[in-house]
Amino acid sequence: MFHNAVVPIISVGLTIGLKICSKKEMKFEEQDLAIGLEIFVTTVALLLVAMIELGFDSKSISSASVEPGVSAQLALEQFLQNQSDLRTVSNKITEGVVYLFILMIFIFTTAMVVRGFGWNRQDPSRLNRFGIWVPTFLGVTSLVIVSFWVQ
Numbered sequence: 266m267f268h269n270a271v272v273p274i275i276s277v278g279l280t281i282g283l284k285i286c287s288k289k290e291m292k293f294e295e296q297d298l299a300i301g302l303e304i305f306v307t308t309v310a311l312l313l314v315a316m317i318e319l320g321f322d323s324k325s326i327s328s329a330s331v332e333p334g335v336s337a338q339l340a341l342e343q344f345l346q347n348q349s350d351l352r353t354v355s356n357k358i359t360e361g362v363v364y365l366f367i368l369m370i371f372i373f374t375t376a377m378v379v380r381g382f383g384w385n386r387q388d389p390s391r392l393n394r395f396g397i398w399v400p401t402f403l404g405v406t407s408l409v410i411v412s413f414w415v416q
Contacts, residue, residue: 269412273307274405299392301400305372308408312368315415316361323354364414368407375400 277300284297383396 269311269415270408273408277303295397296392298401299397301404302376304404304408308404308411309368311415312361312365312411316358319354319358323351364411371407375403
């Protein structure tokens, strides 16, 4: 869980620091905390990497063979265990695809809501608090949920 959720959040925190340091005034503004969509993208990357690793696991399970000289009963038990393991991995990959689909819908919905309600009326080039904090909260929540799923 630590490396799946905390490390991406630390990297996003470093990105905020870089945003501040790269400005001419080096002054912190609430705008610098607009990191929600970046966290969503990190969540998608984490989910894709986990699904690829599951694919490699299924390949190693399916290529497992029975050692010569093993009794027929033991060979059958190993075969059935491999089939059960493959079914488990296959179900996990299917869950991952469903999560990915839901996450993509969630990302685009969040972006559309921010476009409609997240911009300052007086200064249209700046996000308001809704446009900063709602995507950040949703991004962190999705990252935590996917991190638990990856374990």
